[in-house]
Amino acid sequence: MPLATYQTSVPVVVDDAKCIADKGCTVCVDVCPLDVLRISDMTGKAYMAYDECWYCMPCEADCPTGAVTVNIPYLLR
Amino acid sequence: MAMDEIIDGLSEVSCDVLVIGGGTAGPMAALKAKMKNPKANVVLLEKANVKRSGAISMGMDGLNNAVIPGYATPEQYTKEITIANDGIVDQKAVYKYAQSCYSIIEELDSFGIRFLKNENGDYAVKKVHHIGTYVLPMPNGETVKKALYRQLRRARILISNRYMATRLLKGADGRIAGVVSVNTRTAEFLVIKAKAVILCTGAAGRLGLPTSGYMFGTYENAANSGDGYAMAYHAGAALANLECYQINPLIKDYNGPACAYVAGPFGAFTANNEDRRFIECDYWSGQMMLEFYNELLSGKGPVFLQLKHLHDKTIEEIESTLHKVERPTRGLFQQGRGVDYRKESIEMHISEIGLCSGHSASGVFVDDNARTTVPGLYAAGDMASVPHNYMLGAFTNGSFAGLDAMEFADNHDFAELDAGEIARERDRVLAPTKREDGIPPNQVEYKTRRLVNDYLQPPKVTRKYELGMRRLAEVRDDMEQRMMARNSHELLRALEVASIMDCADMAAHASMFREESRWGLYHWRTDFPEKDDANWFCHTLLSKQNGRMTSEKRAVEPYVVPIADDEKDLYDKQRVRATA
Numbered sequence: 001m002p003l004a005t006y007q008t009s010v011p012v013v014v015d016d017a018k019c020i021a022d023k024g025c026t027v028c029v030d031v032c033p034l035d036v037l038r039i040s041d042m043t044g045k046a047y048m049a050y051d052e053c054w055y056c057m058p059c060e061a062d063c064p065t066g067a068v069t070v071n072i073p074y075l076l077r
Numbered sequence: 078m079a080m081d082e083i084i085d086g087l088s089e090v091s092c093d094v095l096v097i098g099g100g101t102a103g104p105m106a107a108l109k110a111k112m113k114n115p116k117a118n119v120v121l122l123e124k125a126n127v128k129r130s131g132a133i134s135m136g137m138d139g140l141n142n143a144v145i146p147g148y149a150t151p152e153q154y155t156k157e158i159t160i161a162n163d164g165i166v167d168q169k170a171v172y173k174y175a176q177s178c179y180s181i182i183e184e185l186d187s188f189g190i191r192f193l194k195n196e197n198g199d200y201a202v203k204k205v206h207h208i209g210t211y212v213l214p215m216p217n218g219e220t221v222k223k224a225l226y227r228q229l230r231r232a233r234i235l236i237s238n239r240y241m242a243t244r245l246l247k248g249a250d251g252r253i254a255g256v257v258s259v260n261t262r263t264a265e266f267l268v269i270k271a272k273a274v275i276l277c278t279g280a281a282g283r284l285g286l287p288t289s290g291y292m293f294g295t296y297e298n299a300a301n302s303g304d305g306y307a308m309a310y311h312a313g314a315a316l317a318n319l320e321c322y323q324i325n326p327l328i329k330d331y332n333g334p335a336c337a338y339v340a341g342p343f344g345a346f347t348a349n350n351e352d353r354r355f356i357e358c359d360y361w362s363g364q365m366m367l368e369f370y371n372e373l374l375s376g377k378g379p380v381f382l383q384l385k386h387l388h389d390k391t392i393e394e395i396e397s398t399l400h401k402v403e404r405p406t407r408g409l410f411q412q413g414r415g416v417d418y419r420k421e422s423i424e425m426h427i428s429e430i431g432l433c434s435g436h437s438a439s440g441v442f443v444d445d446n447a448r449t450t451v452p453g454l455y456a457a458g459d460m461a462s463v464p465h466n467y468m469l470g471a472f473t474n475g476s477f478a479g480l481d482a483m484e485f486a487d488n489h490d491f492a493e494l495d496a497g498e499i500a501r502e503r504d505r506v507l508a509p510t511k512r513e514d515g516i517p518p519n520q521v522e523y524k525t526r527r528l529v530n531d532y533l534q535p536p537k538v539t540r541k542y543e544l545g546m547r548r549l550a551e552v553r554d555d556m557e558q559r560m561m562a563r564n565s566h567e568l569l570r571a572l573e574v575a576s577i578m579d580c581a582d583m584a585a586h587a588s589m590f591r592e593e594s595r596w597g598l599y600h601w602r603t604d605f606p607e608k609d610d611a612n613w614f615c616h617t618l619l620s621k622q623n624g625r626m627t628s629e630k631r632a633v634e635p636y637v638v639p640i641a642d643d644e645k646d647l648y649d650k651q652r653v654r655a656t657a
Contacts, residue, residue, distance in 0.1 A: 001514060031129040033300045034293065035239070035261060035566065038080055049080065050566060052292070054299045055406045058129035072410050075291040076330045 010048040011055060011073045012037065018067035019045040028059035028068050081564035083510055086265035087503070092118040092235070093486040094479070095256060095271035097242045098305065099123035100131015100298075101468055102458030102475030103277035104225045105181075107234045109479030110275075114487060120269060121234050122258060124241040124278075124569075125300055128226050131279055132298050132435070132459065133468060136219035138339050138402045140192065141205070141467045143182060143213040144175045148202040151175035153209045155638045161207070161362045161648050162438055162464050163595050163608065165318065165616060167634040170445040170463045174473050181473045182213075188224040191217050203342035207358040207647060212338055218402045240267055242304065243572055244502045245274065245312040245454065248492025253312075253453035255494060257502045259572070264510065264565040268499055272486035273453045275478045276441065277471075278305030280323065280459040281580040283573070285429025285534060286526040287332050292519070294332050296325055296428040297459075304572075305460040306432060307579035309441040314449040315618040317442040317462040317631075319587035322535065322599045323433040324366050326380070329426035333404040335382040340395045345384045348422065349377040356651050361436050363597030364648045370427060370535075370598050381422035392418050427598075429526075430534050432580055435471070437599055438464035439584075442618055447478035450620070453489065455482050508557075509571045515561030518570040522577060524552050529581050537588050537602045546585050553578055582626065587619050590628035597651075 014028075021029075022044030029037045029046060036050040037059060046068070053073055060068045094110045096103045099121050107121045123130050144154045154175040159166045182200075186192065193201040193214040204210040215221075229236065240258040246268075248254040255270040282297020293299040310316060326347070328335050337347060337359035349355050349372050356368050372380055384392055396418065400408030416423065434440035440462035447455045455478040456462075458471035466474060509518070532545025556578060562568040593609035594602050616631040 001516065003517065030238075031126050033125040033130055033134050033298055035125060035569070041080075052299070052570075054134075054293055054295070056129075056134050056298065057405050058134055061135070061405075062129070070406060070409075072331070072406060072413055073289075073291050073294060076289045076294050076332070076410070077413050 008051040009074055010051045011053045011071045012048040012059060013069045013071065014046045015067045016043060016045045018065045020065055021046045025064065027062050027064060031058040031062050033058070081262055081566040083264040083565050083568070087268065089268040089270065091270035091491065092120040093271070094119045094273045094275065094482050095269050096121045096275045096277060097256065098131070098277035098279060099127035099236065100277065100279055100458065101133050102471035102478070103275070104229055105472045105475035106275045106277060106457055106479035106482070108228055108232055109476045110483040111232045111234055113480050113483040117483060117486060119234050121229065121236050122240050122242060122269070123236065123238050124261060126238045127229065127236050129222060130300065132301065133221055134298060135405055136221045136402045137215055137468050138218055138336060138398050139215050140182070140213040140469045141338055142211050142465065142469055143202060144178050144211060145200050145202050145213065146179060147199070148210045152638045154211060156640060156644070157206055157208045158465050159636070159638070159640055160644060164614060164640070164645065165438070165595070165633055166464055168637040169634060170443070172637045173445045174463060174466065174470055178469050178473045181469065181476060185472065188228055190221050190224045191215065205338050205341050206360045212342065214339065214398065215402065216398050237267070241569060241572060242308060243506055245308050246494055246498060247312060247451070250492065251452065252489070252492045253451055254492035257499060259506055260565070261569040262565055264507070264568050266503060268494070270491050270494060272489050272491055273455065273482035275455040275457060275482050276305040276309060276460060277458045277475060278460055280431055280433035280435060281306050282431045282433065283577055284431045284526065284529055284580050284584065286530050287429050288426065289330050289332065292523060292526070296327055296332055297431055297433065302573040302576045303432060303580035304576045305456065306441065306583065307576040309449060309456065310579060310583060310621055312451055312454065313621055314451045314454060315442040315620045316583065317440060317616050317618055319432055319439045319583050319619055320591050320600045320617065321363070321438040321596050322584065323431040323437045323439065324535070324598055325361055325428040325436060326366065326369050326425050327428050328407065328410070329424045331407065331410045332428060333407060335423050335425060336399060337382055339398050340382065340384055343391050343395055344387050345382055345395070347425070348381050348383040350379060351377060352383065354653050357653055358651060362648050363437065363599035364651045365597065366427065366599065367597035367601065368651045373427065380425045382425055383422040384418040385420060385422060389419060430529065432584060433459045434462050434464055435459035435467055436465060437596070438462065446481040447474050448481065453485055506572065509560045509562040510568055512559070512561040515559045516555055518560055518562060518567055518574050521552060521556050521560050522570065522574045525549065525574065525578055525581060528552065533581065533585055533588070535598050535601045537600065539589070539604045542585055542589055549578070549581055549585070583619055586626050587617055587628055591617055
């Protein structure tokens with residue numbers, strides 16, 4: 001069966017101007033219990049790669065520059 | 078390297094005691110094992126990252142079952158938990174917990190984890206349960222994980238993050254031999270030989286589908302997909318009372334606790350649409366959940382947690398805990414909805430079903446030393462059968478597991494690994510990555526969990542269960558023959574689906590075995606609506622025997638703390654009686 005992609009608005013938002021992943025920081029990617037954050041090859045910044053979020057907050061709480069914001073997933077809001 | 082690329086690799090290491098799961102019970106088990114024998118190697122394996130894994134990822138707002146001298150006695154607590162569980166309790170383990178948990182509180186305090194104290198410096202314990210007083214708030218409970226992590230580093234516990242254990246290995250003599258695990262970001266295998274293994278992988282919390290439809294919006298940390306239940310089952314260990322589901326009263330849609338344990342002692346209460354109380358006690362029991370369920374369907378729903386009658390300062394104090402600890406996005410959620418606790422009550426709903434002894438009694442069967450029925454295999458925390466054990470139970474029973482497992486490891490050599498078994502497991506794990514075409518794990522998972530809601534959620538109806546089990550078997554075929562994973566992250570999800578499927582099958586099988594109703598909503602069988610003590614005053618043990626799922630009865634151990642006849646049904650009287 002062929003696959004199609006499915007659009008979804010992701011709850012975790014990263015402010016590229018504040019994110020220092022391009023300088024080697026991986027804190028948010030490291031702490032996420034669901035392992036859904038990654039560093040983009042294109043921008044060098046962290047982003048939510050998989051919409052599988054428990055809106056639990058370690059990524060936001062542990063980010064050293066305050067670049068990460070956790071929103072409530074749209075379906076729950 | 079492309080993101081989450083699958084890499085071919087296998088390495089093997091060995092240790093004396095292996096702890097699987099770094100949430101709550103796991104770190105304590107690892108610490109205690111290491112303290113018992115500092116020369117031994119203790120490995121803590123974690124699917125996520127020990128810094129922020131498990132149910133208490135962002136801390137905890139309080140101890141729900143603290144037996145503190147001056148407030149409660151071990152006898153009283155054992156009695157309360159026995160009654161709340163309709164008598165189906167091996168009291169020895171509960172009593173041992175109740176005797177030891179105060180020393181664990183003191184130890185946590187020495188780690189820098191703070192508990193609420195009154196002006197005299199005594200612990201400020203609150204009453205939430207039906208009978209006794211056991212709730213100890215933790216207004217700065219957000220420090221728990223960090224404090225634990227410091228202790229793990231200090232004790233030089235070897236931590237392996239991002240490895241998911243997939244199957245336990247046993248030696249020819251039936252003793253535990255180790256585990257097969259797979260890296261969640263590269264799909265490389267790590268086989269760990271161990272003299273003793275402690276399972277601390279948390280609840281089966283991704284079993285039912287939340288009513289929001291968001292697959293990861295579960296009550297439990299969504300990483301807790303029941304992997305330990307599945308691994309224990311395939312290793313031949315017995316699992317107890319899986320039909321005693323976990324179902325909780327939660328903030329509607331947000332699906333986290335409101336939390337009556339925090340707000341209740343300040344005067345908040347559960348109310349119906351007439352702003353009236355309908356339950357006597359907010360402590361989570363199956364009997365209370367049945368009244369909650371009945372109220373929702375009665376025309377007097379929705380059900381609310383009501384705070385608006387409280388003083389502004391009191392509400393502020395409640396908010397400062399609720400919006401900072403355990404599930405800090407609670408505040409963000411209410412803000413988004415425009416709900417101000419001063420003006421509006423919090424709309425509540427019931428959660429999806431799960432398996433969890435933290436709040437109910439469904440777990441891998443353990444004795445009072447956290448031993449499972451497989452020699453050298455231990456379990457603690459939400460996935461082990463000590464009922465209603467909550468966070469403090471995870472710490473305390475984790476501590477028992479760590480001590481006994483190290484003793485076992487000190488007295489046994491490694492059991493021989495079976496190379497054929499490892500090769501077969503590798504093939505099973507990688508099968509979804511070998512397919513060019515197929516169904517993605519998220520669809521298999523959604524369908525499995527939707528069927529759990531449609532057919533397994535109480536009230537439990539035999540005809541529905543028969544259909545549900547048939548449909549689940551069809552989806553299992555899809556999972557085993559057609560599921561496809563394109564990278565290591567999808568493989569992680571595919572492996573979790575297998576755990577979820579196993580837990581669904583076990584929940585259904587156990588529920589059909591117990592032909593009576595017990596534990597209120599948790600096991601309400603419409604075809605057998607009455608409690609039947611003559612035939613079913615017993616545990617049920619489920620296990621894999623000759624490759625087949627089998628259930629059997631097991632007698633309840635003689636009580637340590639006797640329960641008088643007029644006390645036995647105290648938890649059945651949850652509904653507020655009408656007054657003139």
